[in-house]
Amino acid sequence: MDTITSMVTGKPVVIFSRSTSDMSHSIVSLITGYGANPTVYELDQIPNGQAIERALVEQLKCKPSVPAVFIGQQFVGGANQVMTLQLRNQLAPKLLAANAIWLWNQQ
Secondary structure, three states: OHHHHHHHOOOOEEEEEOOOOHHHHHHHHHHHHOOOOOEEEEOOOOOOHHHHHHHHHHHHOOOOOOOEEEEOOEEEEOHHHHHHHHHOOOHHHHHHHOOOOOOOOOO
């Protein structure tokens, strides 16, 4: 968990992903569509990726393990939780509060 904490600290949006995950790609696209620039860790392409993925599952109960999304250093959850925030119009305010985006025009 210390590794995850250090990877998330100081970053407005962090997404743990796998390069082969379509759902992870969709969540990254959704968040970047707001103008945010998330830090994306592809767990299948970094040296300690398997250990991080194991920690996401065991300690944060993230199932499936990717995507795992942190906004404002807080664990939001996976794709279902992010999509729920989007449908409830709560995703953009979270991104604003985390200073991941500066402007948002709710219409």
